[in-house]
Amino acid sequence: MKLRTKLTLYNTISKLVLVTLFVLLLPVLIRDINQSFTDNKLQRQKKKVLGIIKISGIKNNLYAAYSPLKDQFYSLDEDSLEESLDTIRNEKRKIEGDTIDYRILSYNFILGKKSYLLEIGKSIDSIEETTAPLQNIAFVVLLGMILLTVLADQFYSAYVLRPLGQIIKTKLIGNKFPNFGSYKKVKTTTSDFEYLDISIHKMIVTIETTFQKEREFISNASHELMTPVSILQSKIENMFEREDLSDDLKSRLLEMQRILNRLKSITKTLLLISQIENDQFLKEDKIPLASLLQEVYDEISIRLQDKNITYEASVPENWNLVHVNKFLLFNLFFNLINNAIKYNYENGGIKITATREGNNFVVSIIDTGIGISAEELPYIFNRFKKMRQSLQQDSFGLGLPIVQSIAGFHGIKVEVQSEKDKGSTFRLILPAFLIEI
DSSP states (O other), X not given: OOHHHHHHHHHHHHHHHHHHHHHHHHHHHHHHHHHHHHHHHHHHHHHHHHHHHHHHOOSSSOEEEEOTTSSEEEEEEEOOOSSXXXXXXXXXXXXXXXXXXXXXXXXXXXXXXXXXXXXXXXXHHHHHTTHHHHXXXXXXXXXXXXXXXXXXXXXXXXXXXXHHHHHIIIIIISSSSSOOSOOOOOOOSOHHHHHHHHHHHHHHHHXXXXXXXXXXXXXXXXXXXXXXXXHHHHHHHXXXXXXXXXXXXXXXXXXXXXXXXXXXXXHHHHHHHHHHHTTOSOOOEEEEHHHHHHHHHHHHHHHHHHTTOEEEEEOOTTOEEEEEOHHHHHHHHHHHHHHHHHTSOTTOEEEEEEEEETTEEEEEEEEOSOOOOTTTGGGTTOTTOOOHHHHHTTOOSOHHHHHHHHHHHHTOEEEEEEETTTEEEEEEEEOGGGEEO
16 A cells, blocks of 8 residues: 555544544533533623612512523522522523523622522523534534545645655666666655665665676676687597597597586576676567577477477467567577477477467467476576576576576566476567567
8 A cells, every 4th residue: 555545544534533532522512612601691691780780779679580481581589598699500490380490690699788689590401502503513614624634634645755656666666676877866855755765876876886797797707718618629629639549538528528518508698698688789670470489490399309299389470579689589489498398298298379468469388398396486587596407407597597688688578387297388478569560
């Protein structure tokens, strides 16, 4: 899940939790607000009544009145209590046979040597009439604010995290990693992203330097090895021309010649991989796929006959490989088909198919050979690991690393499916720009 999505989910969930808590507390809050508002109103009414009494006096000792709906009442009566009273609380009153809950302000005072009790009440039901509408209004307003803040959070997260997306897209997955192109700074005002951008660039520079040294070493070592190997080969061949050469010495010289041939083959292979990885080949050829496979078959068919292996190629005649290097692609198919023969059973079979899958073109090399174990499958393209099967076949184990290098050079993806003792399928997924129909 993307970081932006996680942040949006977190913000949304946290706000929903706050809204739920607020909704649960809302009735209590509104009740307290209403009660506080009512108490203030009763205090103001008390002041007005006392103001009128101060100006006009009390003409009648008894006074009581209530509204037609009995939701509010005023009363003034003589008071027999000696202590002072100034309270606001909920009490019940019976008016015309009805018992009603009121919020009542009670206040006693002395005027003209007489004590009076003033009461102003407001019914609880009338106070709570506004509770439900206020709850609904508060809920709608709160929900609207939450939606606005979620949208604002999403917009801000997208704005703040945009440089991170550009770093991932341009430095990690947008191009071949590591991308050895020129450094382009990602514009950002976030210091963390600046540090990440610079760190990735430094890491790529380090990798590039290491790769370059490795390639230079392999290239130089291959060139240097070829000269002494060729000299030794010439000397051995010259020794074979001596008439006094004993059979035992001839046998030893043949063994030395075989070892030199292996060393020469390994050196050439390493040199080829180095040249591919250093982009020393042009991609200017155009060749029909069927024709290329026929050339491979013509060169390798003798080995098919040796093991009585059937060969079938079902490839469209109008598929042309373009912007490729014919020499390298010949090596790629030669190595794959050669492996399909080398690791196949007597009387086995090899089948080559070509299909179109969406925008890609897929060429599959299917064999009925000994297969590759699940433990070795992840390492078959690793040039530094020699598989058990290679050792049994007295192979150098560099055929598949060459395939991988050539495929990468052309932008071809290689997939392998294999089952022990049942065979293997190598799928070459060619991008659309490599095929012209």
